[in-house]
Each structure stands twice: as structure tokens, then as C-alpha cells.
Amino acid sequence: xxxxxxxxxxxxxxxxxxxxxxxxxxxxxxxxxxxxxxxxxxxxxxxxxxxxxxxxxxxxxxxxxxxxxxxxxxxxxxxxxxxxxxxxxxxxxxxxxxxxxxxxxxxxxxxxxxxxxxxxxxxxxxxxxxxxxxxxxxxxxxxxxxxxxxxxxxxxxxxxxxxxxxxxxxxxxxxxxxxxxxxxxxxxxxxxxxxxxxxxxxxxxxxxxxxxxxxxxxxxxxxxxxxxxxxxxxxxxxxxxxxxxxxxxxxxxxxxxxxxxxxxxxxxxxxxx
Amino acid sequence: xxxxxxxxxxxxxxxxxxxxxxxxxxxxxxxxxxxxxxxxxxxxxxxxxxxxxxxxxxxxxxxxxxxxxxxxxxxxxxxxxxxxxxxxxxxxxxxxxxxxxxxxxxxxxxxxxxxxxxxxxxxxxxxxxxxxxxxxxxxxxxxxxxxxxxxxxxxxxxxxxxxxxxxxxxxxxxxxxxxxxxxx
Numbered sequence: 001x002x003x004x005x006x007x008x009x010x011x012x013x014x015x016x017x018x019x020x021x022x023x024x025x026x027x028x029x030x031x032x033x034x035x036x037x038x039x040x041x042x043x044x045x046x047x048x049x050x051x052x053x054x055x056x057x058x059x060x061x062x063x064x065x066x067x068x069x070x071x072x073x074x075x076x077x078x079x080x081x082x083x084x085x086x087x088x089x090x091x092x093x094x095x096x097x098x099x100x101x102x103x104x105x106x107x108x109x110x111x112x113x114x115x116x117x118x119x120x121x122x123x124x125x126x127x128x129x130x131x132x133x134x135x136x137x138x139x140x141x142x143x144x145x146x147x148x149x150x151x152x153x154x155x156x157x158x159x160x161x162x163x164x165x166x167x168x169x170x171x172x173x174x175x176x177x178x179x180x181x182x183x184x185x186x187x188x189x190x191x192x193x194x195x196x197x198x199x200x201x202x203x204x205x206x207x208x209x210x211x212x213x214x215x216x217x218x219x220x221x222x223x224x225x226x227x228x229x230x231x232x233x234x235x236x237x238x239x240x241x242x243x244x245x246x247x248x249x250x251x252x253x254x255x256x257x258x259x260x261x262x263x264x265x266x267x268x269x270x271x272x273x
Numbered sequence: 274x275x276x277x278x279x280x281x282x283x284x285x286x287x288x289x290x291x292x293x294x295x296x297x298x299x300x301x302x303x304x305x306x307x308x309x310x311x312x313x314x315x316x317x318x319x320x321x322x323x324x325x326x327x328x329x330x331x332x333x334x335x336x337x338x339x340x341x342x343x344x345x346x347x348x349x350x351x352x353x354x355x356x357x358x359x360x361x362x363x364x365x366x367x368x369x370x371x372x373x374x375x376x377x378x379x380x381x382x383x384x385x386x387x388x389x390x391x392x393x394x395x396x397x398x399x400x401x402x403x404x405x406x407x408x409x410x411x412x413x414x415x416x417x418x419x420x421x422x423x424x425x426x427x428x429x430x431x432x433x434x435x436x437x438x439x440x441x442x443x444x445x446x447x448x449x450x451x452x453x454x455x456x457x
Contacts, residue, residue, distance in 0.1 A: 049337050061315060061323050077403045079395040081362045088366040089332045103402060123394035127401070138402040163318035173322040176309075209329035218333045222359035224395070225407040 048215060052232070055214035062166035065232040067262065068240045069206060069217075070250075071142050074267035075227040078103060078140035080123040082219035082228060087121060089207065089218040096193045097121070098204040099144040099219055104272060107133040112271045141272050142228065144219070145170065145191045145204035146253065146261030153183035153192065162201065168262055169208050174200050188257040206230070334367035336360050346435055353436025363391060385427065392428045 050056055055063070078101055086092065086099045101120030105113040105128060113131060117124070124140075151170050154162050161176035162183055177200035184192040184201060192203040207217035211230075215221065220228045231238035244250060244264065251268045252261045265272075314320025339360040340347035350356060361367060364380045371377065383391055395403075398412040414424040422431070433439045445452045 047338070047341070049335055051335070061320070074404060075407050077395055077408045078400065081359060084362050085333050085359065085366075088361065091332075105402075124400045124402075125390075125393065125397065127399045135401065140402050160312070160317045160319070163316055163322075165323065166315070171322065171326050173319050173325075175322070175325075176319055205326070208326050210331065212327045213331065215331075215335065221333065221335055222362050224355075224357045224359070226357065227407075 048213070050214040051216045051221070052211060052214050052230075053235070055212060058212075063212075064234065065167055066234050067147075067168055067206065067211070068231065068233050068244065069144070069147070069220075069263045070229040070240050070243055070266055071144075071263065072227045072229065072266040073139055073141055073269070073272075075225045076101070076140040076142055077225055077227075078120060078124045079224065080120040081222045081224060082142060083119055083121040085218040085222040086204075090202075092202075093196050096195065096202070098191075098202065099142065102141045102143060103128075104137075104139055104141060104269070105131055105135055106137040106269075106271055107131055108136050109133050110136075137269070139269070141265075141268070142219075143189070143191070144263065145206065146189050146259065146263040147206060149260035149262065150258065152186040152188065152257075152259060156182040156186045158182065169206060170203075171205055171208060172201055172203065174198060177201050188254050188259060189261075330368065332366040332368040333359075333361050338367055349433070349439065350435045354438055355434075355436055388429050388434060389427055392432075392434075 046056075054065075080101055082099055083097065083101060086097075090098060092098055097119035099119075100116055102114055102116045103120075103124060107113070109132075111133070113128065115128065120140075120142075147168055147170055149168075151162075151164055154164050154170060157163075158180065159176050159178055161173045161178070162170065163173070164170050179194055179199045179201065181194060181201070184194060187203075192201050194200070195202040207215075207219075210217055210221075216230055217228075220230045229239055229243070231240035233241050233244065235241060243266065249267050250264050252264055253268075254273065309319045309321070311320035311322075312318070315323075336350070336359060340351070350360075363383060364370075369378055370380050393413065395408060396410050398410040400410075403410050417424045417426055420431070428434075431441060442452060
């Protein structure tokens with residue numbers, strides 16, 4: 001008897017406001033399906049750790065920071081993790097390198113041997129057998145864009161495709177580049193190449209897109225021995241500020257070119273070019 | 274100039290002036306047509322490219338992103354000597370595995386002798402340019418002989434790849450021995 005009453009009640013409810021009933025059912029279904037589409041928790045960008053403080057939520061075109069990159073030659077083991085991460089990040093075509101690792105060998109007679117098989121992408125697995133004398137010194141030198149204070153590549157671009165931002169990044173506008181290759185010749189550090197797929201000039205950007213999200217450049221993030229360091233020189237607590245301020249053997253590549261790179265090397269030997 | 278040589282007619286001057294003005298106007302119009310809107314906003318480049326550069330796809334993440342799902346590995350990897358090694362260098366970039374928080378493809382996992390090749394990429398003593406402070410290097414197969422194991426052994430038979438000293442330490446502890454050079 002009671003059941004009967006219940007059923008009648010529900011029927012009455014539906015009769016009373018058919019429109020509201022359908023609305024409730026529909027909104028419930030939509031909400032349910034939305035929950036399956038939208039992941040639980042915060043957005044992915046927010047879940048990532050903030051490796052560079054003060055970059056999150058900064059939407060201004062230029063940051064107030066002055067970034068510097070330091071490569072510690074005395075720590076690098078030549079594993080090529082940075083090269084792997086870089087290739088993965090940008091799908092760099094085979095045979096081109098945005099960053100690479102060179103192996104230097106100096107023998108007893110002060111002769112210098114340099115090689116970089118596949119840019120260090122496959123790591124270094126074999127010792128060189130063609131060194132005539134005993135090896136005096138051997139070390140690895142990772143290379144990447146120097147982000148010059150006075151970039152020659154920007155100066156020669158005829159179409160305004162490559163430019164320097166106010167916070168020091170030198171970037172290439174893919175949609176403007178005509179692939180003339182002037183910048184490739186102008187760069188004293190040979191960091192630029194012509195992408196065979198897009199037919200535009202390409203080079204290391206210090207992972208501008210990652211930095212603006214508060215992440216370290218891909219190569220810095222993966223370096224297992226912390227040979228690559230990246231940070232803000234305006235921040236007095238940053239590691240790069242401390243290294244550049246305290247007494248260390250710091251040098252840049254080809255200082256005589258006058259490009260004033262923001263990429264510094266820690267413990268670089270004079271044989272390195 | 275003497276007055277008698279001066280022409281009373283100016284139509285040719287007007288013509289030239291008109292042609293110059295029209296040509297100039299056409300030039301300005303064509304420039305506006307071919308140059309992108311934001312060209313010259315901040316300098317001699319397309320201002321909106323800054324936004325495009327920021328929106329480049331993030332393909333590598335950080336180890337923290339991997340740990341979000343792979344909990345047991347997180348505890349092992351974070352506590353061990355390999356904590357600074359990136360997951361993505363051995364397993365591939367995050368973006369190949371997860372897109373928009375959805376699983377898209379299986380990550381490659383190294384097996385058998387691929388593991389040995391991967392270990393020796395960093396730990397091979399034959400490459401002399403490896404600073405002692407950075408990494409512990411071994412010579413093969415001398416390392417296996419020294420440890421009195423079969424020279425056909427793979428690295429991961431003694432060393433857990435995500436924390437190479439986990440089992441070694443446990444073994445030493447079980448035997449009640451002190452590990453050589455264990456400072457940590």
C-alpha cells in the first residue's frame with residue numbers, strides 16, 4: 001500500500017513540473033560527462049614545480065630578469081642527456097643540433113683533438129685510438145646558443161625574423177624567416193642551422209617557452225651532474241649570481257669577437273674555441 | 274636666374290609632385306598590406322611572435338610529473354644516487370606518453386643488453402674525461418671480475434636501475450659489512 005503511494009507521488013512530481021524534471025536529469029548527465037573530460041585537480045601548468053621563482057603568472061611581454069647560463073666544464077661527464085632532451089623537446093631533425101657536446105683531448109705535445117660524434121647524442125662510448133702521444137688532458141665542452149648582448153645574427157637579418165627581446169633572449173620568428181642563411185654565417189659560435197623541414201633558421205632558445213612557465217631549460221633540467229646552470233642575475237640568491245660574483249675561473253667563448261655572450265663557462269681551458 | 278628664362282607654366286612640376294605623392298601613398302598602402310599587424314610593436318620584429326614562442330609545445334616535463342602516477346618508483350628513485358637522472362632521458366619525453374592529461378602511448382622500456390649500453394653511456398671508465406667528483410666510473414669487464422661474478426652478467430642483475438645501490442646496500446647490511454666509501 002505504501003509503495004503504491006510512493007509511485008503515485010513520483011508520478012505526481014513529474015506531472016507537476018515536467019520541464020524542471022527534464023532539466024535536472026539533463027544537467028546531471030552533462031555534469032557527469034564533463035567530470036570525465038576535465039581532469040581532477042589543478043591545471044597541468046600549475047602542477048609542475050616552479051624551478052624559476054617569480055615566473056608564474058607573469059604575462060608581461062618581457063620579464064624584469066636578466067638570465068645567465070653557466071656551463072661547468074669541470075663537472076660535465078659527456079653523457080649526452082642534454083642532447084637527448086633537446087632533440088625530444090623540439091623534434092630536431094637528424095644531423096642538426098641545437099645543443100651538442102664536444103670532446104677535447106690535449107696530448108703531451110700540446111696538440112688538440114676535438115670530436116663530437118653525432119653531436120654527443122648517442123653519448124661517448126669509445127675512446128679515441130688515433131692520438132699519437134700520451135694524453136695530457138681530456139674534457140667535455142657542451143655548446144649552445146650564447147645569447148649575446150650584441151648579437152651579430154640579429155644585425156644581419158634582412159626581414160626582421162630574428163630579434164633580441166628586452167630580457168635578453170634571441171629568438172627566431174618562423175613565420176618571417178625566409179631561410180637566406182645570413183644569420184647562420186654571421187654567428188661566431190655556429191649555433192644556427194637551416195631546418196631541412198621548415199626551411200627556416202633554427203637555434204637554441206634557452207627553452208624560452210619553458211622559462212616563461214617557470215621551468216628550467218630542458219637540458220638544465222636533465223643534467224645529472226648539474227654541469228648546466230641557469231638563473232637570474234638580478235636575484236642575489238640565485239646560483240648563477242653567486243658563481244659570477246665569487247672568485248671562479250669564468251670565461252666566455254671567443255671574447256675577441258665582442259659579442260658579449262650571456263653564456264659563461266666555468267673552468268674552461270684556453271684551448272677551447 | 275634671369276626673369277626672361279623662367280617659364281610661366283608650372284604644370285610639369287605639379288605632374289611630378291602628384292606622381293610622387295601617389296607613388297608614396299601606394300607604397301605606404303602596400304607596406305601595411307604585407308607587414309604583419311604587430312610588426313614594430315616592440316622593435317623591428319613581429320611583436321606577436323613573443324606569444325607564439327611562449328606557446329611552443331612543452332614536450333619534456335620534470336621528474337615530478339612522472340612521480341604523479343608512478344608512486345613506487347618515486348620513493349625508490351628520489352632516495353637513491355640516481356635521483357638527479359631524468360626519467361625522460363631513458364624513457365622518452367612526457368608528451369609522447371600523456372597528452373592533455375590522457376594516456377596516449379606506452380613509454381619505451383630498455384631491456385637486456387640495452388640496459389648495459391645505457392649504463393655505460395655514463396659509467397664507462399674508457400672515456401677518461403669523467404671527473405671523479407661527478408660520477409663513479411667502472412671498467413668492463415674488470416668490474417665484474419673484481420666483484421667475482423660471471424662476465425656475462427648484465428648490470429641490472431646487481432644494480433637496480435632506478436637506485437643502483439639499493440640492493441647492494443641491502444646485501445652489505447645483511448652480511449653485517451660496511452660498504453667501502455659509503456659516506457652518505
